[in-house]
Amino acid sequence: MGSCATIKEMLTSYIEEELSEQDEKVVRDHLTNCKSCSHVFQQAKYIKIRLSGMEMLVVSEEFDRNLQARIATPYSDENPIFTVKNVSWSLSGLAALVSAYFIFLLFIPPENTKLAIPLKNAPEVTTTTNTDNNIQNKTIETGKAEVEESELELPLKGDTATSIIKKSNTENINLIEDKN
Amino acid sequence: MNPKEGIENRENLTDEELISRFQNGDVYAFNILVRRYENPIYNYIYRYISDRVEAEDIVQETFYRLYKNKHYYKEIAKFSTWIYTIAGNLAKTELRRKKRRKFFSINYFMSTDKDYDIPDLDANPEKTLNSIITDEIIQKAIAKLSSKFKEVILLRDVQGFSYEEIAVIVNVPLGTIKSRVNRARLKLQEDLTNVFETI
Numbered sequence: 001m002g003s004c005a006t007i008k009e010m011l012t013s014y015i016e017e018e019l020s021e022q023d024e025k026v027v028r029d030h031l032t033n034c035k036s037c038s039h040v041f042q043q044a045k046y047i048k049i050r051l052s053g054m055e056m057l058v059v060s061e062e063f064d065r066n067l068q069a070r071i072a073t074p075y076s077d078e079n080p081i082f083t084v085k086n087v088s089w090s091l092s093g094l095a096a097l098v099s100a101y102f103i104f105l106l107f108i109p110p111e112n113t114k115l116a117i118p119l120k121n122a123p124e125v126t127t128t129t130n131t132d133n134n135i136q137n138k139t140i141e142t143g144k145a146e147v148e149e150s151e152l153e154l155p156l157k158g159d160t161a162t163s164i165i166k167k168s169n170t171e172n173i174n175l176i177e178d179k180n
Numbered sequence: 181m182n183p184k185e186g187i188e189n190r191e192n193l194t195d196e197e198l199i200s201r202f203q204n205g206d207v208y209a210f211n212i213l214v215r216r217y218e219n220p221i222y223n224y225i226y227r228y229i230s231d232r233v234e235a236e237d238i239v240q241e242t243f244y245r246l247y248k249n250k251h252y253y254k255e256i257a258k259f260s261t262w263i264y265t266i267a268g269n270l271a272k273t274e275l276r277r278k279k280r281r282k283f284f285s286i287n288y289f290m291s292t293d294k295d296y297d298i299p300d301l302d303a304n305p306e307k308t309l310n311s312i313i314t315d316e317i318i319q320k321a322i323a324k325l326s327s328k329f330k331e332v333i334l335l336r337d338v339q340g341f342s343y344e345e346i347a348v349i350v351n352v353p354l355g356t357i358k359s360r361v362n363r364a365r366l367k368l369q370e371d372l373t374n375v376f377e378t379i
Binding site for chain 1: 214218219223227236239243244313318333337358361362365366368369373
């Protein structure tokens with residue numbers, strides 16, 4: 001006797017009487033002993049019969065006339081571009097794109113926008129570049145990147161950009177001299 | 181074409197003979213093919229996409245394409261499998277479009293997947309099994325099937341095609357078709373089991 005899963009796989013062929021005699025006997029024996037599979041079989045068989053007996057629907061009275069009219073129309077392209085459906089979808093797409101653009105502007109300000117309250121004498125860009133150069137110089141000289149904590153510290157409020165550049169350049173020169 | 185040939189004689193011609201005549205300019209042969217296939221294809225497409233208006237549009241498009249591209253048909257194929265392939269492909273495209281539209285509609289997020297309305301048996305004790313499991317209930321169960329199961333079960337059980345013909349229409353190996361039909365029937369049975377239990 002086959003397992004329930006095996007029997008279910010053969011159910012359609014059993015319903016349509018397409019199984020070999022041997023397989024048919026296996027399924028029949030199983031269905032006699034397994035109430036659950038027997039239940040499934042009865043319902044599946046009923047569904048098959050119901051599907052083939054479903055009401056035959058008929059096209060509308062205008063169908064033939066509409067088809068003839070379409071065939072007779074010289075410009076009835078297979079995929080007309082300017083149909084109401086296409087235009088409305090295009091407009092919806094455009095509206096979605098415009099909305100997305102405004103949302104983008106609302107939440108993500110452009111990169112060059114300054115902060116509303118800028119830090120006094122805070123030359124962010126210059127400092128970063130110099131620090132990077134500093135690390136790079138050290139790497140060239142020593143063969144490995146040794147970054148001191150003080151080098152990564154943010155500039156003091158009172159420091160000006162020029163003083164920081166001078167300071168870091170001096171440190172660079174000192175470092176190179178020390179090595180020499 | 182013999183001009184003296186009666187219209188009745190042409191009605192008796194096979195599909196392949198009719199399409200051959202149409203390819204040679206006999207428009208009346210085309211009209212016979214339309215009359216022969218409009219309702220069966222309409223049934224297939226309606227059961228597939230569950231929308232009567234769209235289904236009729238697809239049937240119209242199918243025959244329009246047949247009219248415009250009659251020379252694409254080659255005698256090696258059966259006319260019925262060829263025309264069903266065209267209709268089926270159009271229906272699949274429409275189904276995909278519908279899915280996209282459904283996804284972007286508000287209803288998609290708000291809808292509750294409402295199950296079948298199980299009839300009140302006490303109110304209609306004399307009703308038979310067929311009137312309880314109505315076409316509408318079966319149609320809803322079919323609509324729940326995935327596209328690949330739906331097309332094979334409709335072609336097999338509703339349209340009555342052989343497995344070999346379905347394999348040509350769907351362009352899938354014979355063994356896969358048999359397996360899909362079996363699984364589709366079991367899925368329908370699972371889905372309708374609650375309705376069966378009320379009887």
